Amino acid sequence: MIKVAVTMPGEIADAAEFLADVRALEAAGAEMVLIEGDGVEQQILLGAIAAVTHRIRLRLPNGEVEAILQKLSRGRSVVGQPVDETWISVPMPADRESWAGTMRDQEAAGVTGVIVPWDPRLIDLLRNPEPEDRSDLLMSTG
Structure with missing residues (x-):
């Protein structure tokens, strides 16, 4: 199964909303x-994410602050490309079917995971990756 990493924006308007989005992911x-980006602001954001999450790994562009982030995240920080893993960047798919196709294609290519830019639709795509089963929508609409 292909893993998914998400590139979050380096600037935020609402900290609570930003952190809620990361927790939902x-x-x-x-x-x-x-x-x-690669600046102090991004390092601060990763520290904040470390404080409110429990499992998700945090990727640093360089090892400048890795020691403190390792402590804050309880060992979940990664510098650059994770060892023995192949991650590729892909654009945000237009719909659920293209998402499923992208995941199948990358799995066939042997990659470990895909890196996708943040989009609110990602939360739903991760929770419900297959286009066929949308019983969650049927229940919500009656």
Whole structure:
């Protein structure tokens, strides 16, 4: 099964909403989160994410602050590409069917995971990856 990493924006408007989105991604099964950019602000955001999550890995672009982030995240930080893993960046798919196709194609290619830019639709795609079963929508609409 292909793992999913999400690149979150490096600038935020609402910290509570940003952290809630990351927690929702973690609950939906995302494996790793990255932050756009490579500055102090991004390092602070990764520290905040470490404080409110429990499983998701945190990817740093360089090892500058790895020691403290390792402590804050209880060992979940990764510098650059994780060892013995192949991750590729893919664009956000247009719909559920193209998401499933992208995941199948990457699994066939032998990659470990895909890195996708943040989009609110990702939470639903991670929770309900297959286009056929949308019983959750049937229950909500009656």
